[in-house]
Amino acid sequence: MADVTTEALGALSNRLKEVEGYLHADDLRSDVEALERQSALPGFWDDAESASKTMADITRMKEDLASIERARALLGDAEAAFELGSETEDADLLGEADSCVAKLEASLAELELSSWFTGEFDHGDAIVNITPGQGGLEAQDWCAMLLHMYLRYCERRGWKVTVNDAPTAEIIGIDRATFTVSGKNAYGMLRAEQGVHRLVRISPTDEKKRRQTTFAGVEVLPVLPDDVEVDVDPKDLRVDVYHATGHGGQGVNTTDSAVRITHLPTGIVVTCQNERSQLQNKEIAMGILRSRLYELELQKREAALDELRGPKQDIGFGSQIRSYVLYPYQMVKDLRTGVETGNVEAVLEDGDLDQFVIGYHRWMVNADRSAPVTG
Template identity: 35%
Template sequence: MFDKLEDLVRRFEEITNELTEPSVVNDQNRFRKLMKEQSDLQPLVDAYTEYRKCQETVEDSLAMLESESDDEMREMLKEEMSDAKKRIIELEQEMKILLLPKDPNDEKNVIVEIRAGAGGDEAALFAAEIYRMYVHYAESRRWKTEIVECDEIGIGGMKSVTFMINGQGAYSMMKYESGVHRVQRVPETESGGRIHTSTISVAVMPEVDEDIDIKIEDKDIRIDVMRASGNGGQCVNTTDSAVRLTHYPTGIVVYSQTEKSQLQNKAKAFALLRAKLYDIEQQQRHDAEAEMRRSQIGTGDRSEKIRTYNFPQGRVTDHRINLTLYKLDKIMNGDIQEIIDACIAADQAKKLANMND
């Protein structure tokens, strides 16, 4: 580990020097890439620098204890050495985590697709509530959300909704939300007061950069334009602005109608199609790397039941990590960071265990 850390410190110093060269400053693409690499290495370099200082503190304290006779001074040196040793243990764990392979998609924006499953109207109502939960969570992190497609029902529910979340590191947090979410409660339409169980599915996909090679042949695509439908909007039902794409090889159909311009809807639809095709590639790769799948939390099987929201008892349980929280109201209002942090910690612990094996 320490040989690798020394190499990374040298690389960090090289980047720092390169960033002062006029040829690099004048090349914006090169400059941005180096700045990104430097930013990624900074936490690791800082931790390793502090680690070496703590080691020096231990060595200096030991040397001074050999020649020091004053009891008060010796006690102070022992305390200083003890604090440094504790910090060394903490820093070793931090550096191991920082050295874990990074998900190349972590810093990307995401496209989230929520679909009502079992439970009819009740599932559609819950889908709308989960959508609002994510919007509130995004707002708490100062991320922007934008609807791509929405299929609403008259009582305020959503059969499906697809939306984008734009913000640095959105995928690194939201990727743990993929899977089946289950709700247990008494529906408003239920006169007998019986608890019903309904489900929705959530798919979280990273937005695909233009430099990622996702081939979409013209012959494989059908583009249909039509009048937008739904509630409100100046252009709804007045212009052929809505766009539907059908991808023949996969059978994927995407639809965008939220923009006034057909061109904007077309761009959104293609962005969504690229994300779906990239997601299929990722899933196939994960299936081929079974061990990697087992070492990850929540970025695998979309049919996995990941969480239950029990309204009568006011609790939320994440089944992947056996976490139960009794603050359902806050969670439904977007306070999901504690769950995500627990998933990240569990993910890191599994990866560290695999690395040690």
């Protein structure tokens, strides 16, 4: 017997209409037509940077429109299969209706996400930093586990990842990690991971096998477009070069290719060693530094609430956003939204994070809608 009902199909139809409203589908079509006319004008590519941005906007809007059309087609297929299957009591048709509904629900979840991302950089790429917190050597191992989890998550999402810096720690794990994620809504999605992550498990380094609580901090920054101005005085920079270690292949260790840039006025330090060329590493490190300085300027302007990374917190007890418990029971729980799962392996090993990421953004949207209107 199929799980699909007339009421469920009606609810999905209403949900699709709401999503189309959130995304302003009719306006999107008009915008695409206008931008395509603009792109056909002589001289459009004279400003290559502006032209590339316009083409990226067209691609993104077309993807949303195509997703809406696919959702409509799935809804139509589900309704037809359910109606005919109910009349003929055909189990195969009812099963097809089930399959279409499952695909439709997943498609609607993605469309809803797109409608929630209204920030200036939400549709762009992201820079993610992972830093060990309380927990000693175990915190470095926890950083390595989180890096693996995020790399798997990005793979599941079809995003491109470049590990900029992830030096192997002396005994266990990694000292830190910085990586860049390129893909649709990468920054908007990964904003959900900003904060302190707590791990509870039996210590792998303790001979007495005692329970250990460990912390790591995750920072998520937008990759700034070239047209965003951030003034960096070369006199304020100290650039050090050294042998690269860890990610990047054996060849990176043959020359001083790794780069460390210190911004003297703020004390911000950025390192990059993924590329074989010192020049490439310096260029990437400068891009990360620009993002961090931009964020710092926002903090000065909005001391009460930093829109990019939230209030700054110690990476330790009382400040975590999510707990990963491996002992005495198994559970991953987001402390902001209440979303939880007992399948810890799927999260840590396979990067099954959508339930937490989507749950966070749904929670934020609901919080914004329920907030009292002032002024």
